[in-house]
Amino acid sequence: MDLSLIMFASGVIFGGASAILATNKNRDPLVWFAIGFVFSFIALIVIAALSPIVKSQSTTGKSSHKNKSNGFPDNPVDPERPWLG
Template structure:
């Protein structure tokens, strides 16, 4: 019985991996999902849209800030100087 379940898992995992490869998605991850969830994973990967290289690169760099939120060097230096001055004033008040 376990041999049949393993064989079916490998078949569905392989099918998911092939479809994922054709759509530019993670092959190993989809193989594991296909092995564990069989037909459900195959239906899901078949329904997903293909990734192009720009989308894949964008997904990897989601943790970076957008260009609008990145401050210029001068603006950053001014804020750092203001923070340092504020810290110095706070220390003077605490010390004496």
């Protein structure tokens, strides 16, 4: 087998795996496919270690009540620290 065919096949496999993980973590799968294709196993480790991106409330259709004076929400919700609000 030719070495370039093996490198191409491993790039497609690692790129696809990186894209799948990126989709599950709300990141751009096309960019992560390209990164996984070029950097193979390293990219797979990096995307696996990254935390998911949390979608903002404005994209989910919920309105955010922000204080007009400072731009921060009046009633913030923090699941890790429920005593804050």
